[in-house]
Amino acid sequence: MTGEEPLSKTNRINMLFDIYGQLLTDKQRTFLGLYFHDDYSLGEIAAEFEISRQAVYEHIKRAETALEEYETKLRLVAKHEERRRFADRIEAIFSSEPPAEMDELKEIVRKLYNID
Structure with a gap:
């Protein structure tokens, strides 16, 4: 993901977080949520948790x-985006x-059925 625009990266992480967030540890969920959802800085999070x-x-x-890694293995975001493109078409x-x-x-309906 290097070289990605910051907003694009934030949107991607937020989408991945929405789908796979429950698979993360509590601390990972908390820090990621504060950083990407609530726009806290690293310093603000560090001060809040005294680390x-x-x-x-x-x-x-x-x-x-x-x-x-979850997305690489499960491809739920990719499948969602593919369905969205077919629905738009x-x-x-x-x-x-x-x-x-x-x-x-x-043909589009056939492709929709075969995404999974």
């Missing part, structure tokens, strides 16, 4: 790594004038 900024950073990095087909061919719609 070093480095310790907070390490907890957050381990949590990010764990979330990415179906919506576009139904809104087109004149109506689009049914063959394309049937």
Whole structure:
């Protein structure tokens, strides 16, 4: 994920956290939530828990790594995004004038069923 825009990284981590957050340790969930959801700085988290900024950073990095590993293995976010693209295409087909061919719609529905 290096080189990613900060907002894009935040959005990705938040999506991964929403899906896989319960698989993290309590401390990882707390620190990640404070850092990405509540926009706390490392220093603010460190002061709140009376630990070093480095310790907070390490907890957050381990949590990010764990979330990415869960996604690599389970692909729930990727499947969600793929379903969203298909749903958007179906919506576009139904809104087109004149109506689009049914063959394309049937193919998209087939792909939806085969995502998992």
